[in-house]
Amino acid sequence: LEGCDDIEIERGLGKCLLFNSGMSAITSSLSAVLRAGDHVILPLTVYGGTHEFIQEFCLHWGIEATYVDAAGPNGPQNYKDAFQPNTKVVYTETPANPTMRLTDLAGVAKIVTEHYGAAVDTPGTDPHDRKRPYIMVDGTFATPYHQRVLDIPGIDVSIHSATKYLGGHSDILAGSVTSRSEPFLHGASKVQKLITVPLNPMDSFLLARGLRTLDVRMQRHGENALKVAKMLEEHPMVASVFYPGLDSHPDRYLADDIFGSGRDEDSEDDEVTQTYGGMISFITVGEDEEALRRARNVCERLEVINLAVSLGGVESLCEHPASMTHGMIPRAQRQAGGLHDGLIRISVGLERAKDLVGDLKNALDLCDEDGCDF
Numbered sequence: 079l080e081g082c083d084d085i086e087i088e089r090g091l092g093k094c095l096l097f098n099s100g101m102s103a104i105t106s107s108l109s110a111v112l113r114a115g116d117h118v119i120l121p122l123t124v125y126g127g128t129h130e131f132i133q134e135f136c137l138h139w140g141i142e143a144t145y146v147d148a149a150g151p152n153g154p155q156n157y158k159d160a161f162q163p164n165t166k167v168v169y170t171e172t173p174a175n176p177t178m179r180l181t182d183l184a185g186v187a188k189i190v191t192e193h194y195g196a197a198v199d200t201p202g203t204d205p206h207d208r209k210r211p212y213i214m215v216d217g218t219f220a221t222p223y224h225q226r227v228l229d230i231p232g233i234d235v236s237i238h239s240a241t242k243y244l245g246g247h248s249d250i251l252a253g254s255v256t257s258r259s260e261p262f263l264h265g266a267s268k269v270q271k272l273i274t275v276p277l278n279p280m281d282s283f284l285l286a287r288g289l290r291t292l293d294v295r296m297q298r299h300g301e302n303a304l305k306v307a308k309m310l311e312e313h314p315m316v317a318s319v320f321y322p323g324l325d326s327h328p329d330r331y332l333a334d335d336i337f338g339s340g341r342d343e344d345s346e347d348d349e350v351t352q353t354y355g356g357m358i359s360f361i362t363v364g365e366d367e368e369a370l371r372r373a374r375n376v377c378e379r380l381e382v383i384n385l386a387v388s389l390g391g392v393e394s395l396c397e398h399p400a401s402m403t404h405g406m407i408p409r410a411q412r413q414a415g416g417l418h419d420g421l422i423r424i425s426v427g428l429e430r431a432k433d434l435v436g437d438l439k440n441a442l443d444l445c446d447e448d449g450c451d452f
Contacts, residue, residue, distance in 0.1 A: 300353025
């Protein structure tokens, strides 16, 4: 998926492990490194399943966790401020789910290296013995089409929920973990063998099928999403829109570097149209309860876009994170990370952009009319 075709042999070729779900990939990566007495740093708005694994399992195993604001220009410094002598994992998620905030991965890698030194991965050693924390990146929203994180010096592990864009057709559960670190890969494969599960043959076949069309799908996702985002930005019932392709996005300065749009280093600038992925989040106008009511009404009144928690398939989906994917995260922590009660997440699919824009506009126009079940 990434790092496996690197011609810079001195950096080492990456290897990929496939799992039976994205959460298997995440939990296997963390379990390969963390032990009782260790410390992990994560973003405030980390995916709800990751947060639940940390809170319901890792903390009970004697592992400490610190949550930081990982987005924007202060993100790297916020990670640095959380460093402890027992820190073993610096976990990032960019673009963030569901706020679409971006993390400066090069900046994070730089401050980790400055503080702990360069990574030393000696084959045959225990991954827990390494002094420098492993930097792990959940890049599910961007995919390797846009963001090849192992090309960034200092990044150790790339994680994807392949259920989403990599599979692309909403018909498999899969996860991937890619790394150049032999000790880490050995540890993760041991967890996979004893606790989690490798991807089965049929789903492996379907994942390979999905990867064949990843570039053309991601391009259409991005083209549609920009049109939807521009409509949302102009609608009077929308307070804020978070899409990296909009000039109003708080991390817009990072977006062009993160979203590579399938370009190689030698690609011509006009060879591929710049896009910014298919994920959008927006907040309905109003204070807490009013915004929440309007967000629920919008989700229920959509007809072309389906209400569901997944993403990355050919069909468009919406969800209300505060009551669905991130409902297990305490409200105060959600809001500290920018996850407002009135926030809606849209996974923009491959339908006609005109149909998607019209569907959302109609739902927003009617969002003050109650009567929908949620």
